[in-house]
Amino acid sequence: MAGTGKAQRNGTLIVLGALVIFLIGLNLSGSDFWQSIVINLGMYIILSVALNLSNGFTGVFSLGHIGFMALGAYISAILTLPLSQKALYLPHLPAWLGVTHFDLLVGAFPLGFLAATLIAGLVVTLVALIVGLVLMRLSGTFVSLATLGFLVIVRIVLINANDFTRGSRTFSNVTQYTDLWWVYAWLLITVYVVWRIKFSPYGRSMFAQREDGVAAQSVGIVIMRPRLLAFCVSAFFTAVVGALWAHYLTSFSPNAFYFDLAFSVITMMVVGGMGSVTGSIIGPILVTIISESMRRVEDATQLYGITQIVLAVLFILVIIFRPGGLLGDREINFAAIWTRLRPNRVEVEPKPQNVK
Amino acid sequence: MSLPLYALQQLINALSIGSLYALMAVGLAMVFGILRLINFAHGDMMMVAAYIAAFSLLAGIPLPLALAMMVIGTVLVTLVMERVAYRPIRTAPQVAALLTSFAVGQILENSALLASRFARKPEQIAFPGIDFLRGVVTIGAVTIPKVNVVSLALGIILLILLSLFVTRTTLGLSMRAAAEDLQAAQLMGIDTNRVIVTAFVIGAILASVAGLLYAVQAGTINPIMGFSPVLKAFIAAVIGGFGSISGAIVGGFALGLLEVLLTAIPGLGDILPAATTSPGVISFFKTYLPSSLTSYRDAFVFVILILLLLVRPGGILGTTDRDNTR
Amino acid sequence: MLQVEGIDVYYNKSQALQSVSLTVNDGELVTLIGSNGAGKSTTLRTISGLLRPKQGSITYNGQRVEALPPHEIVKLGIVHCPEGRRLFGHLTVTENLRLGAVSQHDRALNERTRGEVFDLFPRLKERANQSASTLSGGEQQMLAIGRALMAQPKLLLLDEPSLGLAPLLVESVFAIIRRIKARGVTILLVEQNAFQALEVADRGYVMETGRIILADSASALRANPQVEQAYLGGAV
Numbered sequence: 001m002a003g004t005g006k007a008q009r010n011g012t013l014i015v016l017g018a019l020v021i022f023l024i025g026l027n028l029s030g031s032d033f034w035q036s037i038v039i040n041l042g043m044y045i046i047l048s049v050a051l052n053l054s055n056g057f058t059g060v061f062s063l064g065h066i067g068f069m070a071l072g073a074y075i076s077a078i079l080t081l082p083l084s085q086k087a088l089y090l091p092h093l094p095a096w097l098g099v100t101h102f103d104l105l106v107g108a109f110p111l112g113f114l115a116a117t118l119i120a121g122l123v124v125t126l127v128a129l130i131v132g133l134v135l136m137r138l139s140g141t142f143v144s145l146a147t148l149g150f151l152v153i154v155r156i157v158l159i160n161a162n163d164f165t166r167g168s169r170t171f172s173n174v175t176q177y178t179d180l181w182w183v184y185a186w187l188l189i190t191v192y193v194v195w196r197i198k199f200s201p202y203g204r205s206m207f208a209q210r211e212d213g214v215a216a217q218s219v220g221i222v223i224m225r226p227r228l229l230a231f232c233v234s235a236f237f238t239a240v241v242g243a244l245w246a247h248y249l250t251s252f253s254p255n256a257f258y259f260d261l262a263f264s265v266i267t268m269m270v271v272g273g274m275g276s277v278t279g280s281i282i283g284p285i286l287v288t289i290i291s292e293s294m295r296r297v298e299d300a301t302q303l304y305g306i307t308q309i310v311l312a313v314l315f316i317l318v319i320i321f322r323p324g325g326l327l328g329d330r331e332i333n334f335a336a337i338w339t340r341l342r343p344n345r346v347e348v349e350p351k352p353q354n355v356k
Numbered sequence: 357m358s359l360p361l362y363a364l365q366q367l368i369n370a371l372s373i374g375s376l377y378a379l380m381a382v383g384l385a386m387v388f389g390i391l392r393l394i395n396f397a398h399g400d401m402m403m404v405a406a407y408i409a410a411f412s413l414l415a416g417i418p419l420p421l422a423l424a425m426m427v428i429g430t431v432l433v434t435l436v437m438e439r440v441a442y443r444p445i446r447t448a449p450q451v452a453a454l455l456t457s458f459a460v461g462q463i464l465e466n467s468a469l470l471a472s473r474f475a476r477k478p479e480q481i482a483f484p485g486i487d488f489l490r491g492v493v494t495i496g497a498v499t500i501p502k503v504n505v506v507s508l509a510l511g512i513i514l515l516i517l518l519s520l521f522v523t524r525t526t527l528g529l530s531m532r533a534a535a536e537d538l539q540a541a542q543l544m545g546i547d548t549n550r551v552i553v554t555a556f557v558i559g560a561i562l563a564s565v566a567g568l569l570y571a572v573q574a575g576t577i578n579p580i581m582g583f584s585p586v587l588k589a590f591i592a593a594v595i596g597g598f599g600s601i602s603g604a605i606v607g608g609f610a611l612g613l614l615e616v617l618l619t620a621i622p623g624l625g626d627i628l629p630a631a632t633t634s635p636g637v638i639s640f641f642k643t644y645l646p647s648s649l650t651s652y653r654d655a656f657v658f659v660i661l662i663l664l665l666l667v668r669p670g671g672i673l674g675t676t677d678r679d680n681t682r
Numbered sequence: 683m684l685q686v687e688g689i690d691v692y693y694n695k696s697q698a699l700q701s702v703s704l705t706v707n708d709g710e711l712v713t714l715i716g717s718n719g720a721g722k723s724t725t726l727r728t729i730s731g732l733l734r735p736k737q738g739s740i741t742y743n744g745q746r747v748e749a750l751p752p753h754e755i756v757k758l759g760i761v762h763c764p765e766g767r768r769l770f771g772h773l774t775v776t777e778n779l780r781l782g783a784v785s786q787h788d789r790a791l792n793e794r795t796r797g798e799v800f801d802l803f804p805r806l807k808e809r810a811n812q813s814a815s816t817l818s819g820g821e822q823q824m825l826a827i828g829r830a831l832m833a834q835p836k837l838l839l840l841d842e843p844s845l846g847l848a849p850l851l852v853e854s855v856f857a858i859i860r861r862i863k864a865r866g867v868t869i870l871l872v873e874q875n876a877f878q879a880l881e882v883a884d885r886g887y888v889m890e891t892g893r894i895i896l897a898d899s900a901s902a903l904r905a906n907p908q909v910e911q912a913y914l915g916g917a918v
Contacts, residue, residue: 545785
């Protein structure tokens, strides 16, 4: 654990406080540009933290998580689409879906959106459970490849299930429920849950099994459970991001949920540090800074494609020279933040007893 | 069209596609066999080849020279890629190498995009026609595009040459040894760097030929054209038993057949001659295997891949000893 | 002459060898004995270049070799016949032998040596075109040794040649080792079977948990009560 209990708690509170103040300020500023960057960043952070839980903690490297995001996006969007839109855009939806009414508002709070997000999350978690049970037997590269197959299959299914998804056409007219607060509320929940898992007995056994390729195989069920847990929990939060994302961009198609996005998230996670929760916060921040800057360059020089090249080069450099990422599997020391800000606090040492 | 003719035409299609898959799969298998690295940038090798060929031809360079430039250029890019991105991570865990190959792919794809920009060309470029490969070949009642015939012929020739190389030459023998046990090969005095580079180079040559043929068949090229072929090539290699060259060849043709089957059979209900087939059979096909299933074809292929990985990771021809601990 | 001086070798973070030093003079047969996990194989693998020591040096005929890649070390005449044989199972007997000669460019010499190997191991000649995985344990060991001989070794590193073999075969393996020694090849022999090893060796080193704990002539080691107790099964 990073630091002693009280110092850590105080340090964490300070960081949270700073975050809240920052968000309020951003909201008040009314700057759409910065708000959208921060919202996107928030979603990327949730994706990285969730992916880290599966890939970084257990060493089972899933390449297909974006498939969960896609499912989360589509399921939640289908549910919340107002009845009138459903009739117009998804005329062939099966009857029981065609009458669902998830655009409920309780006062100003979009309860329907929350419900739709949770339902999408749970359905996807169920899918992840099945997929996980099937794939967890594989090891190393094979499981990565199988999850890649999963990503491709999800995309093909989405493109072909025209009645549900409008196929490869854009799915639009989704109500924009997502805002700063939704994203960062879910972010805090995700970080909290993943943090608790990391420092629980389950988490410790996950980390222990990371290294143990061949040995882990022979233990069977015992290693399945933590891996499966990690896989499903990370799928849940990934699906939630899908819902958030769908209700932020309000229109999307299956092509958005494919290799480019998958690789971006993986880069963020790897740069931050596989196995580090705070690393998966730092990573996306760093990568966002770089890609936003590069995007200015692209616009100025018309050299489109440079951003991707720079990120890919960054990825290769990290893998070669610092494969653990910036933080490895350590965490930012919150206690240190507290002690830094309160340097006057002197710990009173008990006088050493003279032992005769 | 009669059923036997339809079947024959589909068979030749299958073999022609299969030989392209085989060419790609062999390159993947060779590198995997020795390095245990799945090089997803392999598809971008074929893309690079197609781009070099396209730009050379568009610049007016005569065909033989353009082809030579294509092969040499692809090989050079491969050599740089191996030296800069893959050699430093040889001791890293497999997944790291897999991800690195994705990153390399991104660099290549976006470089092609930039190159198009510099040449003031659109993202999707029409591949210049090659007279030799235009038109069709007619055998009896069957018409086959010339490029399919050439693909099949060229594929078979190259694969035969490769087999000879691998079984008859010392370097080829060293490669087979390195694929089986890299450390033991080192103890024989085999310079593993040389062997690895050779594997990459051969893969690049095969991929460039595949790239050219693919581009001619598709008619256009774009930066991500290599993406789908490399996934298919990978599946082909797994089917055949990853790491085995003969397996990759068999896998490539098997995949071609499988794909054509998955496309042809669902549509069967529509083309079965009503006069000679019982209505029961026709209605069975129309109900349970409608042509609309065709679009799910790729999904089926991947499901099969996953099943294979689960049940028989050694592939159809490969052995079941997956000793990855070196 | 081989001189290993104070090498420390690590597998990731754990130390496998600690300050190991030994010498092998031309024409000698030196044996390295000790229990499982003592570091004997690790020592050979460091000499042949598969591993690199963090500290220390390895000198062969005056040349520093500890940083050379394995294929360079083979060219100098140091040939490692690894533990567990590590044959190329999918390849034939003949192909395995050809691979052994990959570092040798004198065609005529290679042909001659192959002939000698077949004379030494007639069973291999019978099975020349069979794949190596179909051979019996004893035949595989013969092939492994034959393969090593194809590289024209001046210093032969033999790792556990008697492993998993029936007693009769063990006898024949050691008879072959004697014949190879008689041809003037220097041998560094790692063995679990301390009894046979000390019978055939001139000198010996005893290893335990990554360290050399005893060094002496073979006859002295045979008589050493410590060695007798630990490795020779009590009173002989």
